[in-house]
């Protein structure tokens with residue numbers, strides 16, 4: 126079971142939304158035309174793919190009735206979000222969750238992910254999990270479940286290491302009215318390499334791919350290879366490391 130999708134489905138039902146559960150973005154396009162959904166939840170690349178299928182069958186995503194997209198499941202570059210928003214002609218809201226723990230989401234401000242601080246306590250630690258890092262600095266997201274007296278939870282997290290890195294943007298009240306802190310989109314630690322103390326993530330490659338001028342001739346699908354031999358994952362000197370990285374951008378017709 127996909128915990129995130131299930132949680133989102135239950136929440137949407139509580140809000141009184143009609144839900145069309147599809148699972149994959151390869152569903153028949155008649156679903157869009159027959160039901161005229163106003164929002165779709167998926168990953169950035171699946172929603173780009175869906176838009177491509179629609180265009181191939183003569184359906185303009187911008188005239189499909191969809192007026193918002195909710196994405197999640199993986200970190201992405203702002204550039205790819207902007208492109209997705211342009212193709213669909215509507216705002217794209219990010220979410221972040223883990224199977225074990227929490228679900229963070231963006232509000233209309235689109236200025237960071239609100240952490241549901243009444244359900245979960247989030248600490249940001251340094252890479253060695255020894256000290257907290259100050260707000261505004263990057264560190265590992267560590268979660269602990271908060272429960273009211275007498276409440277139950279399927280999963281209790283105590284200082285659970287998500288192995289994702291993020292930054293606390295602000296703890297001030299948001300213009301949307303929420304008082305929950307906002308964090309940057311977390312990135313997978315496993316997709317990050319450190320170069321002379323500076324992090325480099327798969328998303329940095331994606332940022333280069335999705336530069337707007339590229340998207341006139343690229344689909345956005347890409348593969349990135351890091352060649353580090355047995356040293357891979359360790360600290361690299363810039364010259365040794367940068368000589369070995371190769372990024373291949375694949376054009377798919």
Ligand SMILES: [Zn+2]
Pocket residue numbers: 232233234239299300301302303
């Ligand atoms: Zn807000």
